[in-house]
Amino acid sequence: MSGKSAALVRSPDASPWEAPIVSRRVADDVVDRLVTAFALGLYVPGQQLPPERELAGMLGVSRTSIREALRQLGEDGYLEVRRGRTGGTFVRSDWGPRSAEHVRRQLVARWDEFEAIFDARTLIEPLIARTAAERRTEEDLGPIRAALQDYLDAPDHDASRRADARLHLAIAQATHNRILVETSVDLRTRIGLNLGAEPYTDEVRRMAIRQHQDLVAAVAEGRAEDASRIAAVHFTLSETLMRGLAERAGGAP
Amino acid sequence: MSGKSAALVRSPDASPWEAPIVSRRVADDVVDRLVTAFALGLYVPGQQLPPERELAGMLGVSRTSIREALRQLGEDGYLEVRRGRTGGTFVRSDWGPRSAEHVRRQLVARWDEFEAIFDARTLIEPLIARTAAERRTEEDLGPIRAALQDYLDAPDHDASRRADARLHLAIAQATHNRILVETSVDLRTRIGLNLGAEPYTDEVRRMAIRQHQDLVAAVAEGRAEDASRIAAVHFTLSETLMRGLAERAGGAP
């Protein structure tokens, strides 16, 4: 079967089925779960994670594996542990690749991945927004508006990121399609994995607030084309910001 | 952390992060790879798989794991083995759920999954077609046209399915985005996993031929909107066929 046709496997190769299989360890899955939770804003910096024994029970794995996962996350600077009676594992407030050098290396190493993710996102998120506008029910609007309000009220960057994640998640869920929700979460998580945080300035925040308001209004009123267009602009802004960050960090080719 | 807000987790729930982690075995990954290869038409019924030792080398796993995977696929009736010098493992010509009863059970069990997959497909594939029409280069057109020709020349159902898979893969690759390619392949594979084969009649084939020709023309000429529209119709047809099959099998609710 090495005679796979050259026509079939081309440059953006779809993971050729003969690629080596890497056996994933349980701890790696735990790491992915936790990073996803962080990216979704389920844990904010400073917040305490459940005790290791409880995490083990929740995820159905041994404490050994939980500890290995926490060790990895700790190495990357995502976590901080305190011992003693009120101790525990806490999310660091400056999590993610910390030094500029670290950012640069991350970006260079994963630049291709990066391009693909952002590209896919600016294509798929408008589709999600359009579909949400077409399908949203009254019950969908509650979580969406709540997340928007939280976003407007967010006192700091972290709260803002968290509300942003919840808002886009709620919109994705308004499509009533599990696969679209998963895709959206997956893209967001991959970006979180690669970077940690988007750049953030007051001007950016003002633009994002306006876009979020417009997007929610379009979805609520069922203006599908508007929702699609606004989402396209919104995620293009996000992409531009990240590219700027990458170029300032010297990571862009 | 059980206090996750009710607003955040709703009916099409995006795999709650606390769900138990299932440790995947290597053999299961091998099974997935092989089924994907089948769904992509890389192996046609009657064709011989590489020897176990060679598969082990290709996938970077032990022969033990390969054998376990082949055992599973054999149990499900996908494979047939012959011993001796010219022996080997062969793809069965009637693979997939074989009896109508089997189909019905499959459909009932996975009906929700099913709905979501088809729904996502009719949303995402037009996006892929549109993007392919916008971005395709001259080099992309070769594989696309070759696959279309193979589809037109296909002497039987199996060859037709194989060419169909290659055609849509080639179009997805013309988007030059790895994630879109993966998504398309993933959706196709999931459908293959759930069903094995689509219904197939001469009339369906005539319609599909026309749609494929139109789709390729639209992509080749860069008519993005046309490509999107044609893809929407095409995959809606596919969905309708499957629903019909499901209802005749008594599986639809």
Add this chain to the structure above:
DNA sequence: ATAATTGGTTCATGGATCAGACCATAGACC
């Protein structure tokens, strides 16, 4: 007949994972 190619089987080894026990720390609580 013999050699070659393939699947079928067995075994020893190392690593991953688990369950459980126990230790160490530091703050709560009396």
Add this chain to the structure above:
DNA sequence: GGTCTATGGTCTGATCCATGAACCAATTAT
């Protein structure tokens, strides 16, 4: 101040998974 308790830190033995290698069995090319 002393004790209790909730937490992280460490260790051990058992079990299961995956590997690599050797060898057996069947079948056919030569």
